[in-house]
Amino acid sequence: MIVYIVRRLVVSFFILLGATALVFWLVAISGDPLEDLYADQSPNKEDKIAERTRRMHLDQPIPQRYLTWLAGVAKCVVPGQGCDLGTNQTGQDVKVLLGNAAGATLRLVLVAVVVAIVIGVTVGIVSALRQYSGFDYTITFAAFLFFSLPVFWVAVLLKQYLAIEFNDWLADPRIGPVPMIALGLLSGLTWSAVIGGERRRRLTVFGVACAVTVLLLLYLLAVDWFTYPALGPGLVTVFALGTAVGVTELVSGLHRRGVLHASLAAAGVGIIAQFVLAGVLEDPSWPVVLLLAASTVPIGIGLGMVFGQLDKPQAARAAVLTGLLTGTLVFTDRALSAVHGYSQRVNGRIVATIGSDTPNFTGDFWQRFIDTVTHLALPTLAIMLISFATYARFTRATMLEVMSQDYVRTARAKGLTERTVVMRHAFRNALIPVTTLMAIDFGGVIGGAVITENVFGWEGMGTLFINGLERSDPNPVMGFFVLTATSIVIFNMLADIAYAYLDPRIRMS
Amino acid sequence: MTDTSPGQAPSLAPGALGPVGDQPEREFTVTARTSGQMVRRRFLRHRGAMGGLAVLVAVILLAFTSIGFGPVDGWWGKDYTRTAPVVDGGQMTLDLLPFVDGDGLAVGEHPFGQDNVGKDYFALTMRGTQRSLIIAFVVGLVSMLVGLLVGTLSGYFRGITEGVLMRITDVFLTIPLLVIAAVVSRRWSGAGIVVLGLVLGLVVWVQLARLVRGEFLSLREKEFVEAARALGASGPRIILRHLLPNTIGTVIVNVTLIISAAILLETALSFLGLGVQPPDTSLGVLVSVYQTASMTRPWLFWWPGLFIIAIALSINFIGDGLRDAFDPKQTRVRA
Numbered sequence: 136m137i138v139y140i141v142r143r144l145v146v147s148f149f150i151l152l153g154a155t156a157l158v159f160w161l162v163a164i165s166g167d168p169l170e171d172l173y174a175d176q177s178p179n180k181e182d183k184i185a186e187r188t189r190r191m192h193l194d195q196p197i198p199q200r201y202l203t204w205l206a207g208v209a210k211c212v213v214p215g216q217g218c219d220l221g222t223n224q225t226g227q228d229v230k231v232l233l234g235n236a237a238g239a240t241l242r243l244v245l246v247a248v249v250v251a252i253v254i255g256v257t258v259g260i261v262s263a264l265r266q267y268s269g270f271d272y273t274i275t276f277a278a279f280l281f282f283s284l285p286v287f288w289v290a291v292l293l294k295q296y297l298a299i300e301f302n303d304w305l306a307d308p309r310i311g312p313v314p315m316i317a318l319g320l321l322s323g324l325t326w327s328a329v330i331g332g333e334r335r336r337r338l339t340v341f342g343v344a345c346a347v348t349v350l351l352l353l354y355l356l357a358v359d360w361f362t363y364p365a366l367g368p369g370l371v372t373v374f375a376l377g378t379a380v381g382v383t384e385l386v387s388g389l390h391r392r393g394v395l396h397a398s399l400a401a402a403g404v405g406i407i408a409q410f411v412l413a414g415v416l417e418d419p420s421w422p423v424v425l426l427l428a429a430s431t432v433p434i435g436i437g438l439g440m441v442f443g444q445l446d447k448p449q450a451a452r453a454a455v456l457t458g459l460l461t462g463t464l465v466f467t468d469r470a471l472s473a474v475h476g477y478s479q480r481v482n483g484r485i486v487a488t489i490g491s492d493t494p495n496f497t498g499d500f501w502q503r504f505i506d507t508v509t510h511l512a513l514p515t516l517a518i519m520l521i522s523f524a525t526y527a528r529f530t531r532a533t534m535l536e537v538m539s540q541d542y543v544r545t546a547r548a549k550g551l552t553e554r555t556v557v558m559r560h561a562f563r564n565a566l567i568p569v570t571t572l573m574a575i576d577f578g579g580v581i582g583g584a585v586i587t588e589n590v591f592g593w594e595g596m597g598t599l600f601i602n603g604l605e606r607s608d609p610n611p612v613m614g615f616f617v618l619t620a621t622s623i624v625i626f627n628m629l630a631d632i633a634y635a636y637l638d639p640r641i642r643m644s
Numbered sequence: 645m646t647d648t649s650p651g652q653a654p655s656l657a658p659g660a661l662g663p664v665g666d667q668p669e670r671e672f673t674v675t676a677r678t679s680g681q682m683v684r685r686r687f688l689r690h691r692g693a694m695g696g697l698a699v700l701v702a703v704i705l706l707a708f709t710s711i712g713f714g715p716v717d718g719w720w721g722k723d724y725t726r727t728a729p730v731v732d733g734g735q736m737t738l739d740l741l742p743f744v745d746g747d748g749l750a751v752g753e754h755p756f757g758q759d760n761v762g763k764d765y766f767a768l769t770m771r772g773t774q775r776s777l778i779i780a781f782v783v784g785l786v787s788m789l790v791g792l793l794v795g796t797l798s799g800y801f802r803g804i805t806e807g808v809l810m811r812i813t814d815v816f817l818t819i820p821l822l823v824i825a826a827v828v829s830r831r832w833s834g835a836g837i838v839v840l841g842l843v844l845g846l847v848v849w850v851q852l853a854r855l856v857r858g859e860f861l862s863l864r865e866k867e868f869v870e871a872a873r874a875l876g877a878s879g880p881r882i883i884l885r886h887l888l889p890n891t892i893g894t895v896i897v898n899v900t901l902i903i904s905a906a907i908l909l910e911t912a913l914s915f916l917g918l919g920v921q922p923p924d925t926s927l928g929v930l931v932s933v934y935q936t937a938s939m940t941r942p943w944l945f946w947w948p949g950l951f952i953i954a955i956a957l958s959i960n961f962i963g964d965g966l967r968d969a970f971d972p973k974q975t976r977v978r979a
Contacts (some may be wrong), residue, residue: 157815285912537969620820
C-alpha cells in the first residue's frame with residue numbers, strides 16, 4: 136500500500152512538472168504581455184514598458200522564466216521557506232490573490248459536487264429500480280438534455296428567471312389557478328412515477344400528491360409563507376417524526392420495533408433539543424453547529440443500544456441518521472426564519488446575481504448563512520446540472536449491473552425482502568464504482584466554475600485565470616493551474632485508494 | 645415447424661432441416677447476418693438515434709443551404725454582414741403558434757428578428773451554426789486520428805513507447821479540459837476556425853487514446869491475433885486487419901461524443917472571448933454578445949442557445965444509439 140502511494144506520488148510529481156512546463160510555455164507564447172502599453176499615450180511609456188519587462192523577466196528566454204517561477208514554487212514544498220508564486224503584471228502577489236479567490240471557488244465547487252452526488256446517485260438508483268418506466272425515460276431524457284446544455288447559456292437563463300423574476304415575484308407572491316394546477320399535476324406525476332406499483336396504487340398516489348401539493352400551496356399563500364418563511368416547531372415535529380419512520384423503513388422495515396423506537400427517540404431528542412438549546416441557536420458559530428452535529432452520533436448510538444433489542448447496530452444507524460436529519464430540519468427552520476430579516480437588508484432582492492457575497496454585509500450567523508446560500512444557489516445549480524446527469528446515468532448503469540448479479544438472485548432466493556436486497560446487497564456495491572467517477576468529474580466541475588464565475592461576476596480563481604490569460608500573464612494562470620491540477624491528482628489518487636479499499640477484488644500495483 | 649403428420653414419428657426427419665427435393669419451402673428461413681448488418685439494423689431501429697439523426701441532418705441542411713457556403717449562394721437572400729434599418733424594434737417575425745394570435749404560420753422578413761444594427765438574425769445564427777459545426781467536426785476528426793495513433797502505438801508496442809505516450813496522456817488528463825483548451829485557443833483563435841478546430845482536436849484526444857489502448861491490450865492477447873502472428877503476418881498487417889476493425893465500435897461511439905462535447909467546448913471558449921473572434925461569429929459568440937439582451941429582446945439570446953442544444957442533444961442521442969448498436973450483448977432496443 137505504502138509503496139503504491141509513494142510510487143503514485145513520485146509519478147504524479149513528474150506529471151505535474153511536465154504539465155506546468157507545458158502550460159507556462161503556452162501562456163507565455165499566447166500573446167504579447169506588453170500589448171496594452173504600446174497604445175499608451177502617457178510620457179513615461181518607456182518607463183512602464185521597462186518596468187513590466189523587468190518584473191515579468193521578459194528579457195529572459197521562456198525556459199529561464201519557467202525555472203525562476205519553479206524555484207519560487209519549490210519553496211512551498213520546503214517547510215519554513217514561505218511560498219512564492221510570483222507577482223502578476225501589476226506587481227500584486229499571486230499568493231495573496233489566490234488566497235482570496237480560492238475560498239469562493241472551492242466553496243462553489245465543493246457544494247456543487249456534493250449536491251450533484253447526493254441527488255444524482257439517488258435519482259440514478261430510483262431510475263434503475265424502475266427501469267423502462269416513465270420516470271426512467273424522463274430521467275434519461277433529462278440527463279441527455281443536461282449533457283447538451285451550454286453552461287454559460289443556462290447560467291444567464293437562471294440569472295434571468297430564478298433570480299430577477301423570482302425576486303420580483305417574491306415582492307408580491309401570488310400563484311394563479313393555472314400554474315397552481317400545473318404544479319399539482321407535476322407533483323402527482325413525479326410521485327406516482329417514483330413510488331410505482333400497480334395501476335391503482337399509482338392513481339391513488341397521483342391523486343393524493345396532487346391534492347396535497349395544491350392544498351399546501353394554498354396554505355402557504357394564506358399564511359404569507361413566502362414573505363415570512365419558516366417551518367415552526369409544529370412542522371419540525373411532524374417532519375422529524377416522518378423522517379424517523381422513513382429512515383426506519385429504509386434501514387430495517389417498520390416491523391422491527393426496536394429500530395423504530397430508537398429512531399423516534401432520536402427525533403424526539405432533536406425536537407426537545409431545539410427548545411433547550413434555543414439560547415445557543417440564537418446566534419451560533421460554525422464550530423458550535425458542527426459540534427452539535429457531531430454530538431448526534433454518540434447520542435444516536437446510545438439510543439440504538441437502549442432501544443435496539445436484537446437489532447442494536449441497525450437501530451444505532453437509524454437513530455444517528457434520524458438525529459442528523461432532525462438537526463438539519465431544525466437548522467433549516469432557523470435559517471428560513473432569518474430570511475425575512477435578510478430580505479429587508481437587501482431590499483427584497485433575495486436571490487443574488489453578482490458576486491460571492493454581499494459586500495460589507497454584517498448580520499448574525501443566520502443572516503450571513505442566508506447571504507452565502509443565496510449567492511451560491513444559482514452558480515451551483517448551473518454547474519451541477521451536468522454533474523448530476525453524469526452521476527444519475529452512471530449510478531443507473533452500475534445499479535442495473537449489480538441487480539443482475541448472481542448474489543442478488545441468491546439473496547432473493549433466500550426469501551429476503553426487496554428492501555433488504557436493494558439496501559444491503561445491491562445499493563452498497565453499486566456505489567463503489569461511483570468513487571472513481573468523482574475524480575473524473577472534478578476537472579469538469581472546475582471548468583464549469585470558470586464559466587459560471589464569469590457570468591455571475593465572482594472574484595474567484597476562474598476570474599484570476601481568465602484575466603491572467605487575456606493579458607498573457609503566466610503567474611496568475613500558473614497559480615490557478617497548480618492548485619487545480621494538484622487537487623485533481625490528489626483526488627484521483629484518493630479515488631483509486633478508496634476503490635481498492637472498498638472492492639477487495641482490486642489489487643493495487 | 646416440421647412436417648410431422650399423424651402416424652409419423654415426431655423425430656426430425658433429415659429433410660426437416662432444409663428444403664430438400666420436392667418438399668415445400670420452409671415457413672421461416674434464417675439468413676446469416678454479418679455483424680455490420682446487425683449493427684446497422686439495431687441502429688436503424690433505435691428511435692432516439694433516428695430522431696437525433698433527423699434533427700442533425702435538418703440543422704446541417706438548414707445552416708449550409710440557407711445562407712450558402714463559400715462561393716455558393718443560399719436561398720435565404722440576406723447576408724449576415726449586411727446591416728439594414730431596424731424594423732419594429734427588431735422583433736422576430738417567425739410565427740409558429742397559429743392558434744394563439746390567430747394569424748397563422750408566418751416566416752416573415754426577419755424570422756429570428758434583427759440585432760442592434762439591423763443585421764438579419766436568422767442569417768447570423770445560420771452563420772454561427774456553420775462555424776460551430778465545422779469546428780466540432782474538425783475537432784472530431786483530428787482527435788480521432790491522434791487518439792487512434794497514440795492508442796494503437798501504446799497498446800500494440802507496449803514497452804517504452806507505451807510508457808512515454810501514457811505519461812503524455814497523463815499530463816493532458818491532469819489539466820482541466822477547458823483550461824488547456826482556453827490556453828491553446830487563446831494563441832490560435834485569430835488564425836481562423838479550421839486552425840482552431842485543429843488545435844482543439846490536439847487537446848481532446850486523450851480519452852479516446854486511453855480507450856483504444858485498453859481495447860488493444862486485451863485484443864492483442866487473443867487467439868486470433870496469435871494465429872495471425874503464427875502465419876507470419878507483419879505488425880502493421882495485424883494492426884490494420886485484425887485489431888483496428890475490432891475497435892471500430894468504441895472509436896465511432898466516442899468520436900460522436902467528442903463532437904458533441906466539442907460543440908459545447910467551442911461555444912464556451914467563444915463565450916469567454918477565447919474562441920472564434922469577431923467579426924466572424926459562432927453560436928458561442930452570439931450568446932456572449934447578446935446575453936444582456938435576454939431580458940429585453942430574448943430572441944437574440946434564445947435562438948443561438950437553442951441551436952447549440954439541438955446539435956449537442958441530437959449528436960448525444962446518435963452516440964447512445966451507436967453504443968447500443970455496437971454492443972453485442974444488446975438484445976432489446978430501447979427508447
